[in-house]
Amino acid sequence: MNASINVKSLLPLWEQFRAATGITSIRDEAHYARMTEILEALLDETQGDENHPAMGLVDIVGDLIEDYEAEHHPLPETTGAHALKFLMAQHGLKQSDLPEIGSQGVVSEILAGKRELNIRQVRALSKRFGVSAATFV
Template identity: 50%
Template sequence: MVEIANELADIGAADELHHSYDLFMMISDLIHVYDQRHYPLPQLSGIDVLRFLMDQHELTQSELPEIGRQSVVSEILSGKRGLTVDHIRHLSRRFGVSPNAFF
């Protein structure tokens, strides 16, 4: 099914105006349902996401001015404080991820 979806995407079926758009969307939905059922993603907290992003970008606690001083970052990572809406907005911009990743 993935191969078919890829072939449809290659011919432009991901465009709403394409004559095969509905077929492409139906196959994509079926792939999504299958993946959710057989390969569910673990539920992560915003702090887990932040730790992952810090690791991927090789950042230390002091390299996150979007959050504040190193002591504030430490409190957030230890669970003593939560991420604020401003923190999330700044982090999502910095890392190019949806703010939803932190909720």
């Protein structure tokens, strides 16, 4: 594929998008908070639909948040399953207490690391526990 990219026409569009959204590498805590709000709004918009046109933007914003957190809020190496186990323990929940995730079998596979959380499940857990969706990503 030898399609050339017209950078001169792309730059004004990028500048307009960046100015309107602030979506760029996160520079400070206020920007971090804003990017987290944007991620939550995008997750609300996509409603867990992996084919939604905004899913690419969810990935980009999620990656920017992850990069900032890795540098400024390092946590011990963890997974969405570890976060879920912790929150379940904190709230005294059993696997069967999470129907919004799926059957007890699905929850068991997620906790065992045999299955990844999908966007719909991440959104549901974020809402249920009142934490950022990034907690499970």
